[in-house]
Amino acid sequence: MKKRLWLVLSLAVLSLFVIAACGDDNGDDNGNGDNGGNGSTVDMEMGEMYFDPDSVSADGGSTLTVNLDNVGNQLHDFTIDDLDGERVHVEVPSGEEDSVSLDIPDDVDEIEFYCTVPGHRESGMEGVITVN
Protein backbone atom coordinates (compact mmCIF):
# COMPACT_ATOMS: atom_id res chain seq x y z
CA MET A 1 0.00 0.00 0.00
CA LYS A 2 2.68 2.42 1.05
CA LYS A 3 4.81 1.35 -1.89
CA ARG A 4 2.00 2.09 -4.32
CA LEU A 5 1.51 5.61 -2.96
CA TRP A 6 5.22 6.26 -3.38
CA LEU A 7 5.00 5.07 -6.97
CA VAL A 8 2.08 7.40 -7.70
CA LEU A 9 3.94 10.33 -6.19
CA SER A 10 7.06 9.54 -8.18
CA LEU A 11 5.06 9.37 -11.39
CA ALA A 12 3.41 12.70 -10.59
CA VAL A 13 6.78 14.36 -10.08
CA LEU A 14 8.12 12.72 -13.22
CA SER A 15 5.17 14.05 -15.26
CA LEU A 16 5.97 17.58 -14.12
CA PHE A 17 9.48 17.19 -15.47
CA VAL A 18 8.15 15.81 -18.72
CA ILE A 19 5.74 18.72 -19.10
CA ALA A 20 8.50 21.22 -18.27
CA ALA A 21 10.83 19.60 -20.78
CA CYS A 22 8.32 19.84 -23.61
CA GLY A 23 8.97 23.52 -24.15
CA ASP A 24 12.23 22.95 -25.97
CA ASP A 25 11.46 19.78 -27.88
CA ASN A 26 13.77 19.83 -30.87
CA GLY A 27 12.10 16.84 -32.46
CA ASP A 28 15.19 14.65 -32.33
CA ASP A 29 14.51 11.04 -31.64
CA ASN A 30 17.02 8.76 -30.08
CA GLY A 31 15.66 5.57 -31.59
CA ASN A 32 14.59 4.26 -28.23
CA GLY A 33 10.91 4.23 -27.45
CA ASP A 34 11.01 3.85 -23.71
CA ASN A 35 13.17 6.56 -22.25
CA GLY A 36 10.29 8.37 -20.56
CA GLY A 37 11.40 11.63 -22.14
CA ASN A 38 9.40 14.07 -24.19
CA GLY A 39 9.42 11.96 -27.32
CA SER A 40 9.20 8.31 -28.12
CA THR A 41 9.27 6.10 -31.15
CA VAL A 42 7.42 2.94 -32.02
CA ASP A 43 8.08 0.56 -34.90
CA MET A 44 4.77 -0.64 -36.26
CA GLU A 45 4.17 -3.35 -38.81
CA MET A 46 1.16 -3.25 -41.13
CA GLY A 47 -0.22 -6.26 -42.97
CA GLU A 48 -3.39 -8.19 -43.81
CA MET A 49 -5.25 -7.26 -41.65
CA TYR A 50 -3.45 -5.95 -38.65
CA PHE A 51 -1.23 -3.35 -37.05
CA ASP A 52 1.49 -4.78 -34.84
CA PRO A 53 1.54 -3.51 -32.17
CA ASP A 54 -2.10 -2.40 -32.21
CA SER A 55 -1.85 -0.96 -28.74
CA VAL A 56 0.64 1.77 -27.94
CA SER A 57 0.99 4.22 -25.11
CA ALA A 58 2.37 7.74 -25.11
CA ASP A 59 2.62 10.67 -22.73
CA GLY A 60 0.19 13.53 -23.21
CA GLY A 61 2.09 16.55 -24.51
CA SER A 62 4.84 14.44 -26.02
CA THR A 63 5.67 13.58 -29.61
CA LEU A 64 5.18 10.00 -30.71
CA THR A 65 6.95 8.97 -33.88
CA VAL A 66 5.43 5.95 -35.56
CA ASN A 67 7.64 4.11 -38.03
CA LEU A 68 5.33 2.22 -40.36
CA ASP A 69 6.50 -0.88 -42.20
CA ASN A 70 4.02 -2.38 -44.63
CA VAL A 71 4.99 -6.04 -44.87
CA GLY A 72 1.66 -6.87 -46.50
CA ASN A 73 0.77 -7.50 -50.12
CA GLN A 74 -1.35 -4.43 -50.61
CA LEU A 75 -1.50 -0.75 -49.78
CA HIS A 76 -2.45 0.09 -46.21
CA ASP A 77 -2.76 3.37 -44.39
CA PHE A 78 -2.46 4.74 -40.90
CA THR A 79 -5.30 7.12 -40.17
CA ILE A 80 -6.47 9.12 -37.17
CA ASP A 81 -9.72 10.98 -37.82
CA ASP A 82 -9.17 13.69 -35.26
CA LEU A 83 -5.84 14.36 -33.59
CA ASP A 84 -6.35 17.67 -31.85
CA GLY A 85 -8.56 18.80 -34.73
CA GLU A 86 -6.33 17.45 -37.50
CA ARG A 87 -6.75 14.38 -39.64
CA VAL A 88 -3.71 12.14 -39.94
CA HIS A 89 -3.55 9.95 -43.03
CA VAL A 90 -0.39 8.17 -44.18
CA GLU A 91 -0.59 5.71 -47.06
CA VAL A 92 2.11 3.06 -47.22
CA PRO A 93 2.34 0.94 -50.39
CA SER A 94 3.11 -2.76 -50.11
CA GLY A 95 6.72 -3.39 -49.10
CA GLU A 96 7.42 0.23 -48.22
CA GLU A 97 8.06 2.19 -45.07
CA ASP A 98 7.05 5.62 -43.90
CA SER A 99 6.91 7.46 -40.65
CA VAL A 100 4.67 9.99 -38.98
CA SER A 101 5.16 12.20 -35.95
CA LEU A 102 2.15 12.68 -33.73
CA ASP A 103 1.77 15.51 -31.23
CA ILE A 104 -0.08 13.72 -28.47
CA PRO A 105 -2.67 15.97 -26.81
CA ASP A 106 -2.88 15.73 -23.03
CA ASP A 107 -6.64 16.16 -22.78
CA VAL A 108 -7.66 12.79 -24.20
CA ASP A 109 -7.38 9.26 -22.84
CA GLU A 110 -7.23 7.35 -26.08
CA ILE A 111 -6.57 7.94 -29.75
CA GLU A 112 -7.94 5.44 -32.24
CA PHE A 113 -6.13 4.70 -35.47
CA TYR A 114 -7.15 2.47 -38.36
CA CYS A 115 -6.75 1.67 -42.03
CA THR A 116 -9.27 3.35 -44.34
CA VAL A 117 -9.00 0.86 -47.20
CA PRO A 118 -12.56 -0.53 -47.51
CA GLY A 119 -13.09 -3.60 -45.36
CA HIS A 120 -9.74 -3.41 -43.58
CA ARG A 121 -10.87 -1.82 -40.33
CA GLU A 122 -13.77 -4.26 -40.17
CA SER A 123 -11.28 -7.10 -40.57
CA GLY A 124 -9.16 -5.92 -37.67
CA MET A 125 -6.91 -3.14 -38.98
CA GLU A 126 -7.36 -0.79 -36.08
CA GLY A 127 -5.63 0.04 -32.88
CA VAL A 128 -5.41 2.50 -30.05
CA ILE A 129 -2.88 4.85 -28.53
CA THR A 130 -3.38 5.15 -24.80
CA VAL A 131 -2.46 8.59 -23.50
CA ASN A 132 -0.74 8.64 -20.11
Ligand SMILES: [Cu+2]
Ligand atom coordinates in the same frame (compact mmCIF):
# COMPACT_ATOMS: atom_id res chain seq x y z
CU1 LIG B 1 -5.26 -1.83 -44.72
